[in-house]
Amino acid sequence: MVNFKSLGLSEAELSKFEKLGIPYKKSLKKELLAASKIGPASEAEINELEADFGRLPEDYREFLSTINGGVPDRNGFVLNGKKISLSEFFAVDGPKNISQTIRSKLVGYENRIPSNSIPIGGTVGGDLILMFVGGHGGFSGIYLWRHEIEAENAGNEFYGNVEKLTEDFSSLLASLV
Numbered sequence: 001m002v003n004f005k006s007l008g009l010s011e012a013e014l015s016k017f018e019k020l021g022i023p024y025k026k027s028l029k030k031e032l033l034a035a036s037k038i039g040p041a042s043e044a045e046i047n048e049l050e051a052d053f054g055r056l057p058e059d060y061r062e063f064l065s066t067i068n069g070g071v072p073d074r075n076g077f078v079l080n081g082k083k084i085s086l087s088e089f090f091a092v093d094g095p096k097n098i099s100q101t102i103r104s105k106l107v108g109y110e111n112r113i114p115s116n117s118i119p120i121g122g123t124v125g126g127d128l129i130l131m132f133v134g135g136h137g138g139f140s141g142i143y144l145w146r147h148e149i150e151a152e153n154a155g156n157e158f159y160g161n162v163e164k165l166t167e168d169f170s171s172l173l174a175s176l177v
Helices: 011-019 026-036 043-053 058-066 102-108 169-175
Strands: 076-079 082-089 117-123 128-132 141-145 162-166
Touching: 011 026, 043 058, 058 169, 076 162, 076 169, 102 117, 117 141, 141 169, 162 169
Parallel strands: none
Antiparallel strands: 076 082, 082 117, 117 128, 128 141, 141 162
C-alpha cells in the first residue's frame, strides 16, 4: 500500500527547515502552507474534470475523493530498465497560485501535452504523468510525457514523447518502488 504526504508543508515543518538554515521566500512559504491544506476533491470538482475529459476510471475517482494529490512514500517506477522518481500526484484544484494541481498544469502545459490527456503527476526531472481517458485517439491508460523531446511545432497533437507506463492508476500505484 502506498501512503501519501501532503503536497505542501505545515507551519511546524517549515519552521524545522528554517531552523536548519533553509530559507523560504514569502511567496513560496504561502504556497506550501496553502498546498498543505488541500483536502479530498469534492464530487463537484471531479464532475467538472469529467465534463472536460469524460468519465474518469473508478480507481482514480476514489483517489481524488479520498487523497486528492500528494507525495507518495514509494516514489520510483521502472521504465525500460531505468528508475524514474515521481515527485507528486496533483490535486484536482486548490487555492489560487498552487502549482501542484491538474488545473494549473492544464494551463501551464496548454498546447504542449496531448489535448486528450490529463496531467496527474510529475517526476523529479520535470516530466509529467498523463492519464488518457476513454481511448481517445487510440490512447488509454497512464503514460510518461517527456518534456525534453517534445515537438516544437506539433503542439498538443504530438505523441512521440509519450511512453505507456500502465493500463490504469491502480497498476501505477502497485508498480511504485
